[in-house]
Amino acid sequence: MSDGEGKGRLLLGIDLGTSHTAVMSSRGKKFLLKSIVGYPKDVIGLKLLGRPHVVGDEAFEMRTYLDIRYPLQDGVLSELSDRDLDVARHLLTHVVQTAEPEGSDEICAVIGVPARASGANKALLLKMAQEVVHTALVVSEPFMVGxxxxxxxxxxxxxxxxxxxxxxxxxxxxxxxxxxxxxxxAGNYVDERLQNAILERHPELQMNTNVACSVKERFSFVGVAPEAASFEFRAAGKPVVCDVTEPVKIACExxxxxxxxxxxxxxxxxxxxxxxxxxxxxxxxxxxxxxxxxxxxxxxxxxxxxxxxxxxVSDPTFDGCRGALRLAQELPPQYWRQLGDVAGA
Ligand SMILES: Nc1ncnc2c1ncn2[C@@H]1O[C@H](COP(=O)(O)OP(=O)(O)O)[C@@H](O)[C@H]1O
Ligand SMILES: [Mg+2]
The missing domain is CATH 3.30.420.40 (ATPase, nucleotide binding domain)
Known part of the structure; x- marks a missing residue:
């Protein structure tokens, strides 16, 4: 699509993380969602949902009766399958809609993907992105942060x-x-380590990685403990408070x-x-x-x-997509080809 006279251009910076996707637009929109898409498991799920899929935090809330997919979790490590691409397409379509483009907008997106996405996978992601936006540049996340x-x-x-x-x-x-x-x-590994370290000391507790993750996000530290990590768990259905300072330290370190x-x-x-x-x-x-x-x-x-x-960084949630948006604003889309994999320019 050409840079037509009087036509609006909506620039998007998108950090397509494995757990969360963060987005900022040139019109000041800023949002975060879980990088997940949920599909009904059967006809009952389809009836409950009333649509073929649901994206982001809403999908997470309905996870018990949905088949939950993380488009970028495993796909970028191995080969992206058609199924992975469909999931990524559903996620990206939802992201672009949430950014509220106007009908006549030319949508140009700089998309940060996990650094390990291989050349072949980046090319596939790009091909998919091209169906959803007019011009897309795919770059690695750490580059965007820098x-x-x-x-x-x-x-x-x-x-x-x-x-x-x-x-x-x-x-x-x-x-x-x-x-x-x-x-x-990374984070998931810390959750597992923490779960195990807590269970070693308190085998009676009801633990799973979600509980461990909450403990981590509340108390995480390395080196000298800034405070005692005291958390209310459940054992045999009842609340139990335990000190988990040492397990938190071991897991984070x-x-x-x-x-x-x-x-x-x-x-x-x-x-x-x-x-x-x-x-x-x-x-x-x-x-x-x-x-x-x-x-x-x-x-x-x-x-x-x-x-x-x-x-x-001062804003771990949005610094990546802020960098992506800045890149989109400072370098006109016609130069994006020099920076990496581009589609549509
Ligand atoms: N206060 C915290 N201390 C330690 N880890 C945290 C904290 N807050 C969030 N995390 C962890 O950061 C990870 C998510 O980081 P993020 O950069 O959003 O991931 P990704 O780019 O893979 O989507 C998760 O494992 C989450 O539990
Ligand atoms: Mg990230």
Missing amino acids: YGLDRLVNTIIVDIGAGTTDLCALRGTVPAPEDQVTLTK SLMPDIIESIEMLLRSFPPEYQSTVLKNIVVAGGGSRIRGIAGYLKDQLRVFGEAEVTC
Whole structure:
């Protein structure tokens, strides 16, 4: 579609995360939804739902009678199947509708996808996106975060999400595959570790990963405990309060060795004269950047390499899509092809 006279252009920055999708539009719309699509399991479900599928938080609430799909959870790790693409298409269509485009709008979206999405999968995602918007650019999430923060050179971004932790070395160009490391230990892994650590100490408690996740999101920390983690669980149907400070610490710190090792590996890939600068430009993003004490902990652990500076992004939920929108606004869609995989330009 051409850049016609008088025609409105709606720019969208979309962070298509594995657990949540965050969106900001050039008209000031901003929203977050769970990256899930629910489908009726049978005709009763279809009757209850009254439509073929439901997207986001609404789907999560109705999960007991829906078949719940996370379009980007497993698909990007292996091969995207037609089914995965359908799910992603339903999610993206819903996202664009929620952004309320006007009928005549040209919709241009910069879409951040998990860093590990392979070239082939990115191309498929892009083909799908083209059916939903006029112009789409697919870039990796950590790059978007760096762009939004103006930290594109001599920087390492550590994005701790739900399913994966993605690290990315930014060298002033669009990152190449070798600039990125994906670790499968992230938020979900902490939930499992925490569940096990709590059950070891209190086998009588009724536990599952949802409960563990709530405990984590309330008390997460590494290093010195900022407060006692005391939580009301249930055992034999009754409320029981337990101190879980130590399990929370163990679970959160279980992420750290691999992160430190990967930072070290990326650091070494920079020319030696830049390494001390890179060490002062380490940015932690994603939901896991909310773990209290994480910046100080990493700084301490990196001391052997020199004086490090580690900062956490100020808005882990929206900093990714804010970067994507900024990219869309600063670089006109006709230049997007130079940045990565584009469809429709
Ligand atoms: N306060 C917190 N402490 C630790 N982890 C948190 C906190 N808040 C959210 N998280 C975790 O962050 C993860 C989600 O991060 P997010 O960046 O949204 O993921 P993704 O990009 O994979 O969709 C989840 O595992 C969630 O439990
Ligand atoms: Mg993310």
